[in-house]
Amino acid sequence: MNDASHELRLTLYTFHGTRWSHEQISAAVRHAAGLLGQCRVALTRAELHVVEAPRRFHFYSTPVSRELLKRMPVAKPALFFVEDTLNRPAYDAEAIGRGNSASRPELADTVWIAYGARDLPQALTHELVHVLADSGDHSEEPENLMRAETSPRNTRLTAAQCKRMRERGEANGLLRR
Numbered sequence: 001m002n003d004a005s006h007e008l009r010l011t012l013y014t015f016h017g018t019r020w021s022h023e024q025i026s027a028a029v030r031h032a033a034g035l036l037g038q039c040r041v042a043l044t045r046a047e048l049h050v051v052e053a054p055r056r057f058h059f060y061s062t063p064v065s066r067e068l069l070k071r072m073p074v075a076k077p078a079l080f081f082v083e084d085t086l087n088r089p090a091y092d093a094e095a096i097g098r099g100n101s102a103s104r105p106e107l108a109d110t111v112w113i114a115y116g117a118r119d120l121p122q123a124l125t126h127e128l129v130h131v132l133a134d135s136g137d138h139s140e141e142p143e144n145l146m147r148a149e150t151s152p153r154n155t156r157l158t159a160a161q162c163k164r165m166r167e168r169g170e171a172n173g174l175l176r177r
């Protein structure tokens with residue numbers, strides 16, 4: 001993207017033995033890259049790692065996933081494509097930014113996506129924006145990507161949302177100029 005001002009490098013993780021396929025993951029990440037382009041953020045690298053780990057790590061669960069990341073330091077921002085979530089309430093996809101990671105610091109700057117997540121490309125990008133902007137804010141604007149409910153039609157980001165994502169993302173070392 002020629003007019004991009006910031007570069008994003010993503011690290012993707014899944015686990016051998018889950019239902020996720022490389023094709024599903026790469027299609028969703030390509031779609032996410034297109035959505036982030038409206039904010040002049042270019043995805044320049046996405047590296048997929050397939051982790052060999054005991055079955056219990058294939059599920060998102062705050063204590064178990066913290067343990068995983070203590071043992072396996074990861075490059076961030078990192079997206080985890082897990083079999084399911086054991087947390088309650090159970091969200092299809094969940095983001096942990098700086099602001100909501102005090103009690104679980106290992107999980108800062110990560111997104112956890114359960115197999116079968118609805119509106120996968122939009123859900124993934126929505127959570128990634130929460131992480132990059134370090135904000136849990138939602139929007140009520142029609143067709144905004146940050147509406148609380150994901151939908152294939154909710155794809156837009158406002159200039160203010162883009163600005164915050166670029167500025168906070170850069171300040172937190174998650175985006176580079």
Ligand SMILES: [Zn+2]
Nearest residue numbers: 126130138148
């Ligand atoms: Zn949200």
